[in-house]
Amino acid sequence: MIGTEEEGEQQIILPPLLGMGSISRMKIRQGFEVVISDMTLKEDWNQYIHENRVFEINYCFSGDVDCIFKGNRYSTQVQSGNIYSMEDSEIHLFKRAKQRHQFLEIRFSPEQVLHYFENAEDYRSVEKWLKSQRGQISPLKNSVTLKRAVNEMLQSSYLGALKRLHLECKIMEIVLLVLEKYTCEHRSNVASYIKKPDVERLYATKQIIQDRLEDPLSLKELARATELNEFKLKKGFKALFGMTVFEYIRDQRLEKGLFLMQYEQLNIGEAAAAVGYSNPSNFSAAFYKKYGCKPGRYVRSNPG
Structure with missing residues (x-):
């Protein structure tokens, strides 16, 4: 060699x-x-x-x-x-x-x-x-x-x-x-009141969200799927991950949309549809709020 x-x-x-x-x-x-x-x-x-x-x-x-x-x-x-x-x-x-x-x-x-x-x-x-x-x-x-x-x-x-x-x-x-x-899971100052089985269920919730970004479950469906009541799900998710379930879904959809545009060369409309946005304008507006510029400009400045 x-x-x-x-x-x-x-x-x-x-x-x-x-x-x-x-x-x-x-x-x-x-x-x-x-x-x-x-x-x-x-x-x-x-x-x-x-x-x-x-x-x-x-x-x-x-x-x-x-x-x-x-x-x-x-x-x-x-x-x-x-x-x-x-x-x-x-x-x-x-x-x-x-x-x-x-x-x-x-x-x-x-x-x-x-x-x-x-x-x-x-x-x-x-x-x-x-x-x-x-x-x-x-x-x-x-x-x-x-x-x-x-x-x-x-x-x-x-x-x-x-x-x-x-x-x-x-x-x-x-x-x-x-x-x-x-x-x-072990931090004394983060969600110390959450029981270990519920921590496992909250991580399972996070995985379900990642697996179904294009067709996310409702809060009630997520609670049923992970055997948590809605109050525990909302309060525990926010305490453990620092954002609400809705904020996490939006964040992950935008992350995946950006990945698809950068590395799979999808256009804005295709990326928006792939992560569950029926209207590309709504995707672009949410993207701008998270990244501070429009999707096309961001991808041109940060090509994959």
């Missing part, structure tokens, strides 16, 4: 014998790197990796990857990912030939993850969660916000130190999404 290095980023070009594409590695700081691979293999690729001590968040943009760990098989599908924490462990990866494999890996030492929570009241709960993850592979919970963050990392146009800063900002966003449940 041919390697080049520029502005702190190492790029390895796949030799024609194996296929085509490259693997790019950027060290953010000691014990913390980002790896982006984009390659098409001529033959199936079996890869054995020994992990000494690492916490990883990965995301698959294209291509199927099978992972065998401790006798169990895990499959990563397109537009999904995993998190894992390994210590002195071997992983077997299998990538199929003639597929475009586009993959993002965020690799930390566990101490580097905890660094983000130093002097915070969430430190102990994050530390406890990291210990519970050792030797496990867990699916990464998908959301519109997560998809935007990983796509912005993949398509970052910055160079050198600015690129490292941009990637780290996106990584911090992803870490917060991964750990949101474990930080919010």
Whole structure:
């Protein structure tokens, strides 16, 4: 493999014998790197990796990857990912030939993850969660916000130190999404009166909303689906997530609409319809209120 290095980023070009594409590695700081691979293999690729001590968040943009760990098989599908924490462990990866494999890996030492929570009241709960993850592979919970963050990392146009800063900002966003449940649930000053089963139901409510943005359930239907009464749903959701159910639905619809315009090249009318707005003007008005400018102008200034 041919390697080049520029502005702190190492790029390895796949030799024609194996296929085509490259693997790019950027060290953010000691014990913390980002790896982006984009390659098409001529033959199936079996890869054995020994992990000494690492916490990883990965995301698959294209291509199927099978992972065998401790006798169990895990499959990563397109537009999904995993998190894992390994210590002195071997992983077997299998990538199929003639597929475009586009993959993002965020690799930390566990101490580097905890660094983000130093002097915070969430430190102990994050530390406890990291210990519970050792030797496990867990699916990464998908959301519109997560998809935007990983796509912005993949398509970052910055160079050198600015690129490292941009990637780290996106990584911090992803870490917060991964750990949101474990930080919010344990904060003493946020919704301390909510019982743990109700916290689980409120997170289930949030997931239902994300899954049905184009056809959202009414408050009564959400309450019925998650076995919460409407009062608990309204009060608990606001306390736990800092916004009302209606505000969250609107926010997520706009986020998804922006994602569709930036990365799927949908026009305003198509994006509005895809997230449940029957009138593009209403979508544009809500978009302007959230982002401070019209959708077309925003997308032209921030292309995907």
